[in-house]
Amino acid sequence: MKNIQYLLFFFLVYTSCNKLEETPYSSIFTDNFYKTASDAEAALTAVYGPMTSLYSTAGTGASDFSADQIYPRPVVGRDTYTLFSYDPNYTTQKSFSRQFESPEQIWQSCYSGIEKANWVLLRVPATNMDTVRRSVILGEAYYLRAFYLWTLTKNFGDIVLKTSPSTNIDTAIVGKSTQADVFKQIYLDLDQAVSKLPSYSANIQKGRPSKEVAMALYAKTALYAQDWPTALNEAKLVLSSGKYSLMANVLDVYNVAKEDAARQENMWAYECESTTPGYSTQMIGLYGPRNSDGPAYAATTYGSAFVYQAFFDSFNPADLRRKLLDTNYINKLGQVVAQKDITPITKHGVLLKKYMDPNSVGNSGAINIPILRLADVYLIAAEAAAQQSGATAEAYGYINTVRTRAGLQGLTTGLGTAAFVDSVLQERSWELFGEGDRWYDLTRTNTYLQVIPGAVNDVYPTRAPQKKHRYFPIPLDEINANPKLEQNPDWK
Missing domain, CATH: 1.25.40.390 (Serine Threonine Protein Phosphatase 5, Tetratricopeptide repeat)
Structure with a gap:
């Protein structure tokens, strides 16, 4: 592959007034490319x-x-x-x-x-x-x-x-x-x-x-x-x-062994590889148990990020998506590590399992990071339909498709527009967690100032975002x- 470079050089000079100015010195473009x-x-x-x-x-x-x-x-x-x-x-x-x-x-x-x-x-x-x-x-x-x-x-x-x-x-x-x-x-x-x-x-x-x-x-x-x-x-x-x-x-969307089949839903992703040459992500190592102690997660993990206990508790126990979180794990010796011992910083740490790759090589794993998923599209349709015309049967149909796949009953009719939209935002939280989406849902709806101060634990007992954030x-x-x-x- 040819190396593509576009170089714009600036010659920096001081004037007699010591004011820094930028003067074009030369420009090189790949005209032959x-x-x-x-x-x-x-x-x-x-x-x-x-x-x-x-x-x-x-x-x-x-x-x-x-x-x-x-x-x-x-x-x-x-x-x-x-x-x-x-x-x-x-x-x-x-x-x-x-x-x-x-x-x-x-x-x-x-x-x-x-x-x-x-x-x-x-x-x-x-x-x-x-x-x-x-x-x-x-x-x-x-x-x-x-x-x-x-x-x-x-x-x-x-x-x-x-x-x-x-x-x-x-x-x-x-x-x-x-x-x-x-x-x-x-x-x-x-x-x-x-x-x-x-x-x-x-x-x-x-x-x-x-x-x-x-x-x-x-x-x-x-x-x-x-x-x-x-x-x-x-x-x-x-x-x-x-x-x-x-x-x-x-x-199966997050099963690295089924990632090819998962493209039927995982429409566009950052594609990772555990081979060289290939690209990977630090997220694989951040979310597993500390000291690479959980071989089912990845070869190298650091225990650097966890899920709030309150978020884990927000799931209906029947929700299949809760299985993408863990309150214990099996270590390399085959022993069950209880939640109180998962992390040295809190007894309430919950592990995220969306980025597991037990066959990773060092820091490189093949599990992909979803960017656009079909489930997201269903929830976009549900929110947009409700915002445009209220909580119609069409809007219920979109959100309930996602809920049914998760093993839950569909929402019952009768919600007002605001309550229905709140339900969609909550569904987005359960469906898309760990995929870099939630913060933007809170900022685009301008609800982060109300939500974030309540998202605390013994590690972060106080959180105080401001308007500028x-x-x-x-x-x-x-x-x-x-x-x-x-x-x-x-x-x-």
Whole structure:
């Protein structure tokens, strides 16, 4: 694979007034690239590259540690999200290993992906290659740009909206756009993706989006934008396509031995491998028992994150999804380790089992991190239908499909709109826990200030988020590097 680099060098000089200025020194672009089909394929592969740093930890950890389901062991700065003690400099996350868990990594990874996508969208249309394959490459680039933009805006609110590559200072140094404008651009990108991507089939390479995946992201973006008609319409297009289906057993979605079959529901995921070369995630090691004591979890685990007892207790005992949590485990000697001994920091630690891979190699496991699942689409449809028309039979049908699969009775009719939407949000919590979703449900509905103070235990007896914590602060390093970039108002 060819190494793709776009280098923009700046010569920094001081004026007589000692004011630091940036003057273009030289620009080097790969004018000889994008000539062949293999060039285009390599360029698209590069757009996927930042997913590796994004989902090492930050893509799910920074948000999950902020919410009311999962808490980290209070070491190495992870507790700053739980205690809302981080600052715009992300000071405690500045070490190399901790940076991968920081929202700063989300910012950097997503903008790296956007830059690479912008080059593909600029140059690949003129590449001499099969026109059908070229169209698909462009569809994937549009999809990935939309995904990176969506990830940024749900974390930071108003963001820099870049739709062209950095060919000079004017295109490199850009100010923020409103979240509403970001949503509009995501819609435009996903319109392009839907028109160019193929429908799902077994021929689609794993980790690549299908037309229906783009529709699912469209629906979820519309949900965040409170654009209920669009959210419902796009969700219904996915559900009616017949291309995906819920697995009969919800536990199989997270069985690493069944991950190929699980793609019928796990529409798009960060695909991990335990082989080299291959990509994995720190999440596998964070969630298992400490000292790699639970061989059923993974070869190497650290006991670094646990589930709140109150969240475990919120499940109906008949709910199959509760089996994805554990209050004990069997150690390497075959002994049952009771809950009081799971972690040295509390007697109430609950283990999360969604990221188990007993055949992992060192820190590398093959269990995938779900990003868009069909169950999520059903719940998007339920919420959007209710917000648009009340708790209709249609809305009940969507949520009850998910509840029935979990082994529960369906909700009975008669709920008002607000109560029904609350039930959907609760169902999302039970269905999607540990997948980096819950915090954004709380922030997009602006309920985090009410919910989080009650999500405490003996490790974190007090949690006090403020209004400013709805979005993470824009990293100070980025503010200093971009004179047109302003900090989020609540963080000034």
